[in-house]
Amino acid sequence: MAGAKAKKKAGAGKKLKRGARKPALARKPAARKPAAVRQVHGPEQSRRAAGRGTDPARVAKLLEGLDGAYPAATCALGHRNAFELLVATILSAQCTDERVNQVTPGLFQKYPTPGELAIADPRELEQEIRSTGFYHNKAKSLLGASRRIVEVFGGEVPQTMEQLLTLAGVARKTANVVLGTAFGIPSGVVVDTHVQRIAQRLDLTRNTDPKKIEQDLMKVVPQDRWILFSHQVIWHGRRVCQARRPKCAECVLEKVCYSKDKTYSSW
Numbered sequence: 001m002a003g004a005k006a007k008k009k010a011g012a013g014k015k016l017k018r019g020a021r022k023p024a025l026a027r028k029p030a031a032r033k034p035a036a037v038r039q040v041h042g043p044e045q046s047r048r049a050a051g052r053g054t055d056p057a058r059v060a061k062l063l064e065g066l067d068g069a070y071p072a073a074t075c076a077l078g079h080r081n082a083f084e085l086l087v088a089t090i091l092s093a094q095c096t097d098e099r100v101n102q103v104t105p106g107l108f109q110k111y112p113t114p115g116e117l118a119i120a121d122p123r124e125l126e127q128e129i130r131s132t133g134f135y136h137n138k139a140k141s142l143l144g145a146s147r148r149i150v151e152v153f154g155g156e157v158p159q160t161m162e163q164l165l166t167l168a169g170v171a172r173k174t175a176n177v178v179l180g181t182a183f184g185i186p187s188g189v190v191v192d193t194h195v196q197r198i199a200q201r202l203d204l205t206r207n208t209d210p211k212k213i214e215q216d217l218m219k220v221v222p223q224d225r226w227i228l229f230s231h232q233v234i235w236h237g238r239r240v241c242q243a244r245r246p247k248c249a250e251c252v253l254e255k256v257c258y259s260k261d262k263t264y265s266s267w
């Protein structure tokens, strides 16, 4: 045994001929990053690493803060019924609610029902909604959705996610807005640009895809809060937690927020 060991030791010291492959045993194992070596630079990141973002007590504090600041937050798009809300939400893609609210009163007057909008002249409709941007596609969506509401749903906006998703121009965000605001059905969380940004800053998600963000939020926010939560976060994004320079000194969530984007910290 001792002789074999001695042989092995002697072999290890031998020089390899040029071009010869190193024996497998002599190869160094690939360097692996130890699990403990994570990019933790300070207390904020430590909290992230500790996964405290979705801690129920923390989420409760966030909801409490939002309730205090925006107790009656609701949809800013002017509408009188589910059909008008559907039209306004389709028009709001890549457009401000203010702009949509300037366009919709005239539109609703001219086309008060899906039946009337379904037979609108496409060129005329395009001009009527032109200022909301992407008017060609939006006109197509409005016409297609209205036709289907008339032909398949008896002229009434459907009340399930599954059915709404069959309408032209309707994805989960629009369907959630219509179901939540017009029918009071908590089908999910509306993930627009504000909700997306704030959910990330508040460490409620680490995803970037809106569908995955929605799933993450649905897991941590109680279902009976989904509708109000969506509106509250959208308001918070417009007024305080803005994309470029969040007004952290005025923010009711500042004490529980450890975003790297913060512009002020009291702790």
Ligand code: SF4
Pocket: 201, 202, 240, 241, 242, 246, 247, 248, 251, 252, 253, 254, 257, 258, 259, 261, 262, 263
């Ligand atoms: S503290 Fe700042 S970054 Fe955090 S939620 Fe409030 S405004 Fe947004």
